[in-house]
Amino acid sequence: MNALQKLWFHKQWGTIRNLFRKPSSTIATLVMVAIYGGLLLMVLIGPKLPINTMTMKDLHTAVLISIGFSGIIILSTLFQKRKALFYADDAFYLFSGPFSDKQIMRYLMSQTIMQSILMSLLSLAMMLFFVTDLDYSIMFLFLTWIGNFLMYFFFFVFSDYLYLLSITNEKYKKSSYIIAGVFIGIILLVFIINLAQNQFDVQNGLMSFAESNLFYFVPIFGWVKMILISYIEQQYLFVGLGFGLLLLAIAILYAIFTRFKGDYKEQALEDAQELTDYVKEVRAGKQDKTMDTRKVKNVRGTFRKGAWALFSKEMLQMRKSGAFISKQDIFILIFYFVITLFTDLGFPMFCYMLVIWLFTSLQNSSLSKELKNYQVYLIPANPLAKLIALILPMLLRVSIIICIAIIASGLYFSMEITEIFQYLVMLLGYSMVFISATVLSIKILRSRSNAVFVNLMRMLIILLCAAPGIGLTFLLIFHFGYYDMFVLQILSYSSLVLNFVISFIIILLCKNMMNGRELQSD
């Protein structure tokens, strides 16, 4: 085993060891594996349509969801502004150590393999979560994973190669944007052709796009789709053709990449340091520090007195960073709406996807960061007022976005007002639960609080809120044989209302933490 292989092995082992370094992190790791594994298992063993009776539309949709997810990740990698081959530690030792360029590139590719394995598993999970009623065979799941893996691997290595070109030759500076643009252009072209073939009817155009053979001509993405669809259609020649094309592309790229000649190390080292610093800041919740100064909006604000100065400050920060309603939020919501149209699952599907947005949006919010800033604890004001003043801007933000999204989509899908209202209550209740879970997690774990624990807390609180309703429903149906839909509906509403009640109780119970002493763990 040479030095770089040893380094690679030790790093992977170190990552695993870190997950189990303390009893608390071991429990958290096992609980998260159990939760996500359980969810995946539920999806896999739930009621299914046999694979031979499913419609081709369902199959194409499932395949496109997994490829589409991978595509978004890949394109965002190509569009990334901050790029580097390695983090600072690797860069320092590799570039200054006795290693040839070929060894460095191979080491880089070994990291890319791990990254691609994880990402392709995620793409597979996306397909399973979004299209749950298909009875996937083990072979089909394996092909989906391997297809996505090869796709990720190709593009991640390609992205590294384009980066090397861009730092060694000025004329290739924009190459990754151009490549990403070309792929988007080809996919758009296929979509427009399908749209035109369907007299510009968006829904039929989308369906036709999903099932179109034209998509197979989109390099890499199309070949993966060809493998999967051809496998179901038992056209094994095309399965082989798809794999052949993918492997050939990777082999050519490997040959070019490992033979790269150029003076790249100085810039690559600088970029590695910059990226490492950036990731550190983001992990520490200091995204504002890394924000491009030119992008900060020139707005002014006045501050209310006492605890409410916190509210004014938070609102001002959101207005300055454009975080109140960001372009990213709008893009994601439009994307979810398109998926809803595409999968033809209607208004409830859109609302459930909003929960995902809510989950990630609040996870990236500044609330945890604010609660870790000593200033908020020192301000001489009523602790409950301080806590509410901190929570309110975030709640306002998500409530406004949720209201607009649910009402607009509800009207589009011609839903009844009561149904729109029901989903509105559900989403707003979840907002409260997620926010109160963040507060509770910091109250309990203080400086040790992290995204994993916050998510765990959120799930527990949602279960706590839903438990009385579910328990009573089971009791009424199975014990008393009571099937009155009205009463059962009331019970389901009550669990939604409980989200608000329990969240409010949590906030009340946590109010004293605003006096201090919750900043750092023991």
Added chain:
Amino acid sequence: MIEVANLTKAYGSFTAVDNISLKAEPGKITILLGPNGAGKSTTIKSIANLLKYEGEINICGHENSSLDAKKCFGYIPDTPVLYELLSVEEHIDFIGSAYQVENYKELADKYITLFDLEDKRKKMAKELSKGMRQKLSMMLALIIEPKALLVDEPMVGLDPASIEETLQLFLKLKVEGCAILISTHIIDVIDEIWDEAYIMNKGVIAKYVKREELKEEKLKDLFFAYTDVEGE
């Protein structure tokens, strides 16, 4: 006045501060001196009520968790914690409004001039240098007109001129009757201004000394005598 009685703070099985008592009186500069890991910052953070601890801490005669105590003390942390997107002026507005200080703008103007931040008024925190950030952090603790001031390693990141200005400022606050408690391990910087010193080692107070009690001895000699650190 800052009064600490029987303060103990443990992190799991490790006792960072072990049953210490100390006082920082009004009109005096009291220093907490000790090597890295002696428990100075833990003591300061406990006094600011940012940590859970055992013992009793009063500031200006009030329990440190009370609103009355919070109103009367300022805290300058070792590393400035600022809101990156807010300008210098907005930080001042925020703290002035949160603490409901009547004349905070006049006070801030005074400190802005003193700290040479005039041309940085509109700059965001993320645009400030390390030293400027430290100055802003100090200014935020000072515009509330504190009767007690907790300072954790104050000179980190400051240039010699700024260190001198800060020392003069501490002396001025002392004359105005403020109780100042400074934690530091850099003896040379505070050697000219301290009145009382607590030398900490391994979580306990190893020596308490008043300036007037020192004759030929230097504070540095005491530091090396009562801590595990070896002198020249």
